Amino acid sequence: MKRLILYEEVSLMKEIGFYQDRFVDINEKVVPIQERGHQFGDGIYEVIRVYNGELFTFDEHIDRLQMSAEAIDLEIPYSHEKIHSIVTEGLELSGIKEAEVYIQITRGIFNRQHHYPDGPAVFSMTIRHARKIEATARDKGIDTVVLDDERWLNCYIKSINLLPNVMAKQAAVKAGCTEAILHRDGIVTEGSSSNVFIVKKGILYTHPATKRILNGITRQKVIELANQQGIYVEEIQFDLHMLLEADEVFMTSTSMEVMPVKKIDNIEFTGEREITNKLISEFQKLLS
Ligand code: PDD
Numbered sequence: 001m002k003r004l005i006l007y008e009e010v011s012l013m014k015e016i017g018f019y020q021d022r023f024v025d026i027n028e029k030v031v032p033i034q035e036r037g038h039q040f041g042d043g044i045y046e047v048i049r050v051y052n053g054e055l056f057t058f059d060e061h062i063d064r065l066q067m068s069a070e071a072i073d074l075e076i077p078y079s080h081e082k083i084h085s086i087v088t089e090g091l092e093l094s095g096i097k098e099a100e101v102y103i104q105i106t107r108g109i110f111n112r113q114h115h116y117p118d119g120p121a122v123f124s125m126t127i128r129h130a131r132k133i134e135a136t137a138r139d140k141g142i143d144t145v146v147l148d149d150e151r152w153l154n155c156y157i158k159s160i161n162l163l164p165n166v167m168a169k170q171a172a173v174k175a176g177c178t179e180a181i182l183h184r185d186g187i188v189t190e191g192s193s194s195n196v197f198i199v200k201k202g203i204l205y206t207h208p209a210t211k212r213i214l215n216g217i218t219r220q221k222v223i224e225l226a227n228q229q230g231i232y233v234e235e236i237q238f239d240l241h242m243l244l245e246a247d248e249v250f251m252t253s254t255s256m257e258v259m260p261v262k263k264i265d266n267i268e269f270t271g272e273r274e275i276t277n278k279l280i281s282e283f284q285k286l287l288s
Contacts, residue, residue, distance in 0.1 A: 013095040018086060018125040023093060026126060035122065037106030040114070041161035043121075044068040047254045049130060050091060050099035051287045058084065060217045061103075068157045069105060076105055077121050090127045098130045100255065104160055131255055138280065141262030141269070142178035142251070146240065147171055149182035149189045149212075156211045168192035179251060181264060184212065186239045194253035195219040198238065198246035199275045205242070208235040218252040218283075225282040231275060250276045258283045 016023055019030040036042040046061045062080050069076050078086070087101055104124045110117040151164040168180040169192040180192045189207055190196050195216040197206045204226050209215035226233045243249065249261035249269060258280045260273050 013129075015096070015126070015128045016090060016094045017127075018090055018123070020122055020124070023090065026128070030124075032109050034109050034111065035106060036108060036110065036117075037104065037122070037160060039112055040107075041159070041163075042072075043104055043106030043160045044072065044074065044158055045102060045104040045160050046158060048087070048101040048103070049254050050097070050101060053091065053097045055087065055091075055101075056287065057217050057221070058087070060220070064158060064215070064217065065103065065105070068159070071154070071157045072159075073116065074105060074107060074121055077123050083123075086123075086125065087127075090125060094127045096127060096129055099127050100130045102126045102128075106160070133257065133259075138259060141260035141273075143176065143263040144179045144181050144191075144251075144261050144265075145172050145175045145177050146243075146265055147180045147182055149184045151182075154211055155189070155213055156209070156215060158214055165192045177263075179256075179261075181243070181251075181261075183240055186241075187237045188240060188243050189213050190216075191251050191253070194251040194256055194259075196243075197222065197250050197252065198243055199248035200242065200246050202232070202275070204231055204233045204275065205238050206233070206235055207237060216252055216254075218254055218257065221286065222252050222258060222279055222283065225279055225286075226275075229278060229282060231278070247271055248273050248276045250279070 015026040017026050017028065018024065024030050031038055044065060046065045048058055048061045049056045062083055066076065091099060102125060106122045107116060108119050108121050110119060147168050168182060172178065172180040179194060181196055182189045188196055190213040195206060197204055206219065207213050223233050244264060244267055251259050251261060260276045262269060
């Protein structure tokens, strides 16, 4: 009986999309050729995790979406509440309980011109199964490569223009690694799709939330948790030397949560992960 229920639940789940006021099949071809997201990468996005059917840090993500929109003079076509109701309806339709919700706002559909057109932006969304993080991956930690941060100077905007991030991730994968750690003139900024933290002598360091990084929602939660645990946090710039001399290194993102780093280029981190493990377990408590 139990097996039958499980089978039914799985068979009812389906990944779905939403484009311009309607739910669509995830594979439906809905983006018009003149869409500025497609033509220019002119848009912004957010990724929100759903745990056991519950949206995690929804308000924080929508507030950041609003901040990104304001930074590029884009008007989000729906209110915060309306976005919440679309996402909730989508989650019900999809039946997926462990989901990743991607929301994108692009500057609409117009004849090609570089400057901003007058007219409505386009809201789109996908709801997919969350990528599973194996428990062993978190025990082992990930391998990383150090690369030049070749992105633009407004990385605080969550822009859909991800080509430099894609190239950095590709270089990491090509090197047999999971993530790239980026630096600008020797100053460690963040990962290709995550934030970077190091621990040295019991102090947690991470790049300050300037225009040079995306101020991750996971990053902010981890800083909050560290403060609650009496772990001293320094949001200051640190260099590659300090990175490689660190006692512990970890990365954070919506999809990776808190992930220890095992290797940076050829350097292995073999020490105890006292603070990383503490923060992993505190973060897990937020999710249950
Ligand atoms: N990555 N920095 C960059 C460049 C990112 O793309 C992301 C998110 C982060 C972490 O932000 P947050 O904790 O809010 O997810 C930092 C995507 C969304 C991801 O892989 O989850």
